[in-house]
Amino acid sequence: MKKPVDLTEKQYISQYNVHDFDVPLTTVDMAIFALIDQKLHVLLVQRNDHPFKGEWALPGGFIDLKKDKTINDTAHRKLLEKTGIHSPYLEQVQTIGQAKRDPRAWSVTILYFALIDYFTISSKGIVPSNEQAQWHTLEQAQNLSLAFDHQQLLNLATSRLRSKTRYTALPISLMPEYFTLTELQNSFEIILGYELDKKAFRRRILDAGIIKPTDMNKRSGKRDAQLFCINQLPLDFQFPRAI
Amino acid sequence: MKKPVDLTEKQYISQYNVHDFDVPLTTVDMAIFALIDQKLHVLLVQRNDHPFKGEWALPGGFIDLKKDKTINDTAHRKLLEKTGIHSPYLEQVQTIGQAKRDPRAWSVTILYFALIDYFTISSKGIVPSNEQAQWHTLEQAQNLSLAFDHQQLLNLATSRLRSKTRYTALPISLMPEYFTLTELQNSFEIILGYELDKKAFRRRILDAGIIKPTDMNKRSGKRDAQLFCINQLPLDFQFPRAI
DNA sequence: TAAATAGTGTCTTTTAGACAATATGGT
DNA sequence: ACCATATTGTCTAAAAGACACTATTTA
Incomplete structure (x- = not known):
């Protein structure tokens, strides 16, 4: 394995071969979250191949x-293959990396999570892939026995989602183009699992200037509600305090 | 590359060979920080081998x-090899991962940062390795041209260090066993690059209960100062607001 | 007019910032 | 006594929490 010491860098590189070394498997896995029917869902795929053939896994x-x-290209490509969505919120x-997490070999996985608005993809439907992809509620997913250490990965992604929801405006990524403040608050509450004070929530979001009012209203049976849309991109804007 | 479809998982795994596939190089790099002479330093090594032979790089x-x-074992092992230190603060x-970051191949690196108390290792000295290891001030390091994309990695690690210093008590990891509140505040200020209010700082740290007073004093010429030590482990304790 | 949902007013609490005042030890 | 540094007192400011109140729409 030892190379002669008097090579130039060019010579060294030209004779370098990754396959000469013991390297780990390296993969990307994703927890893709969406809100469907007032519940947090995550996209799982049923594995077509060994190992863990037939079991549910993160895409x-x-x-x-x-x-x-x-x-990041890999993550975006995977997201596109599984959902047909191009570039929503995606974060590492x-x-x-562990010797035993994959029965085939020492394996490293880079975990991402994505938030998408379900209705922008439900119109298109999930793009077919070579694996069965299906939305599960987070609860369902956590009660399944997932392939590899994907249970743990899902928990990591979920707690990241929850904690960022407490000090950023991340859940806006889950909203359609126009939404009411009550709908937005609802999304926050579903993710967090507890209720928020209406006044405090509105003050926080509006004072931050991350969404802007439109001149449209939503009629939903009772009193009309004003529709808002995203003002600027920086959804990783951080509030000075968590909720 | 296609396998027959009727293998059992056991058969599949037994014939699986990582070397049959195009895999990226996977490495771990570390930014190891310490405070020396009232300045933030980072440990760099001078590369013994191609590529970037002779240039400075993160260990x-x-x-x-x-x-x-x-x-994490890899990260701890590297830290031990370079500094002789066993288990200080270490965070991913x-x-x-990029096609071009390493001239040899598509390459993935997992970046860690570590904070160590310089005086606990200066007694032992830096354990020899096959590379020249040397402490540089952050400023020096940022003005060197580092190997690979290590300049960018160093910047990532530095901004993570700074931002966590604003809402956790991370810099306690840089302190010796016993320290005064003024010394601790000093470490925070050096990392952040700006001054903090004395009263607010003390209130914040003491109310959080992450350090505890000892019955020892430090005589440093002027008025004695009380010595404190770490109370509990959770240095990733998060304050409700940033400073 | 009642019910339901949207939206506001306002007081409290928490925690950081400013900055002056006091305490202590060495010279 | 004086200086430098440690330590505390206290007022202000920002932003979240609590909760009652008003506004609008439909039935």
């Missing part, structure tokens, strides 16, 4: 060294 | 599939 796969220029959560 | 290297059970920052 993911190998980096395609040809197609992907960066690891953590990288988990 | 790091390949996962050792034999020695390391997890990727981010994973960067």
Whole structure:
């Protein structure tokens, strides 16, 4: 394995071969969240191949060294393959690497999570992939026995989602183009699992200037509610305090 | 590359070989910070081998599939090799994967940062490694041209350090066993690059209960100052607001 | 007019910032 | 006594929580 010491860098690189070394498997896995019927859902796929054939898992796969220029490209590509969605909120959560997490080999996975508005994709439907993809409520997903250590990955992603919901405006990514403040508050509450004070919530969101009012109203049976839309991109805007 | 479809999982795994696939290089890199002479320093190594032979870089290297059970083991092992320190604060920052970041191959690196108390290692000295390791002030390091994309990695680690210093008590990891509140405040200020209000700082730290007073004083020429020590482990304790 | 939902007023609480005042120890 | 540094007192400011109140729409 030892190389002669008097090579130029060019010579060294030209004779370097990754396959000469013991390397781990490296994959990207994603927890893709959406709100459906007032519940937090996560997209799972049923594995077509070994290992864990037939079991539910987070969507993911190998980096395609040809197609992907960066690891974010891999994540975006996987998201597109599974949901047909191009570029919503996508964030790296953590990288988990362990000798035993994959029966095939020492394995590293880079975990992402994504938030998407279900209604923008439900119109298109989920783009077919070679695996069965299906939305599960978070509760269902947590009660399934998932492939690999995906149970743990799902928990990591969920707690990241919850904690960022407490000090950013992340859940706006789950909303359709126009939404009411009550609907937005609802999304926050579903993710967090507890209720928020209406006044405090509105003050917080409006004072931050991350959404702006439109001149449209939503008629939903009772009193009309004003519709809002996203003002600017920075959804990772941080509030000075958590809720 | 396609396998027959009727294998059992056991058969599939037994014939699986990572080397049959195009895989990225996977490494761990670390930004190891310490305070020396009232300045934030980072440990750099001078590369012994291609690529970037002779240039300064963050310490790091390949996962050792034999020695390391997890990727955190790799990080701890690297830290031990470079500094002789066993288990201080060590946190994963981010994973960067790009086709071009390493001239040898598509490469993924998992970036960690560590905070150590310089005086606990200066007594031992830096354990020799096959590379020249040397402390640089952050300023020096940022003005060097570092190997690979290590300049960018260093910036990522630095901004993570700074931002966590604003809402956790992380810098306690940089302190010796016993320290005064003024010394602690000083460490915060050096990392942040701006001054803090004395009263507010003390109130914040003491009310959080993360350090406890001892019955010892420090005589430093002027008025004695009370010595404190760490109360509990959770240095990733989060304050409700940032400073 | 009643019910239900949207939206507001306002007082309290928490925690950080400002800055002056006091305490202590060495010279 | 004086200086420098440690330590505390106290007022202000910002932003969240509590909760009651008003406004609008439909039935």
